[in-house]
Each structure stands twice: as structure tokens, then as C-alpha cells.
Amino acid sequence: MKTLKNHTLIYDNECPMCNLYSKGFTKCGMLDEDGREAFTEITLRNKLLIDFNRAKNEIALVDHNKNEVVYGLDSLLLIIGNSFPLLAKIARTEPLYWFFQKLYSFVSYNRKQIIPSSKDYTEQSCVPDFNLKYRIAYIGFVVIFSAYILSIFSGKLNLNLERNFVREFAVCFGQIL
Secondary structure (H helix, E strand, C coil): CCCCCEEEECCCCCHHHHHHHHHHHHHCCCCCCCCCEHHHHHCCHHHHHHHHHHHHCCCEEECCCCCCCEHHHHHHHHHHHHHHHHHHHHCCCCCHHHHHHHHHHHHHHHHHHHEEEEEEEECCCCCCCHHHHHHHHHHHHHHHHHHHHEEEEEEECCCCCCCHHHHHHHHHHHHHH
16 A cells, blocks of 8 residues: 555544554554554644644644645545545545535544543543534434334344334433433
8 A cells, every 4th residue: 555654643542443543544554654643642743733622523634744734534535545546536526525524523523422432531632522413413323223223123032022113212212311
């Protein structure tokens, strides 16, 4: 794979998901071995370049050649596009880019709920802002997904219950309320 040189990905090291994919970028050779840096251990050089608050919500990719920073989905597409240009070009087409942008924000704002960190949060922690729209979408997704899975199993467990999504949805939604 083609390595993106002189770039540093600032990742949330307290997020297991972020840790995994950023390490994957370096292991696969998409980034240099020193091409990622933990948010809580950020160097002064990178701290001066990034928007600290924005980097809590969107992963930052620092270009040391131009002293520029790219955030969020664009940073991921820059890394992936360096090795797979066609894939990045397809992902940047208007309807797909809009969808991936929403999906990225959905995961980014809810990453501490999807996979909680075992560490205590400090002022320097990479905790995303609370976004009501994406939190409600996450809760709705969890309720629908849980109800679907429960409806499958309720019909298969010999409990004299037939598969009923509406019943399971009511139970899951009732628990949230």
C-alpha cells in the first residue's frame, strides 16, 4: 500500500474503536509508523495546529508539509484515498458523501456510548460534545435493533410466544422511557 508520509492522525486513545482503526492504518502501511498520535499525549507542535475542540468531535489529520489540518470524514478519505484513489473518489460522490458524513457523525458523537472507555475523563480527554440529534438517533437505532433481535429469539426459544416485533419494540421503548 502507498504510505501517506508526513501526516499525523490525532486519535482518541481512550476509545477502543479509534485505537483499533488508527493502529490498522499504521500496520497496513497507509500511515508511517509514527503517523498516529494519542489525543491525550499530543505534542505541542500538533496542539498548536489543531482546533482542540473540533478534534474532540472529529478525528484530525495533520499535514506537516503544509501545516494544515483536515478533520472527520475528509481525513479518513485522505488516508484511504492515498492507497485506494478510486474508493475515495466513489465515496466523495454527492449522495454517498452525504450518507458517509452523517454515518461518521453518528458514530463519532456516540462513540463513548457504543464502546465505553474504562478510563476516567479529565479535561484533556477526547470526549465528544453532546449532540441531541445524534443521541436520539442512536437511542432509536438501539431500540429498533434490540426489538428486531428479541423478536427473532422470542419465536425460537419454546416459550409459547410467536415472533412479534411490535411487542418487543414496545418492551424496548418502554425500558427507555
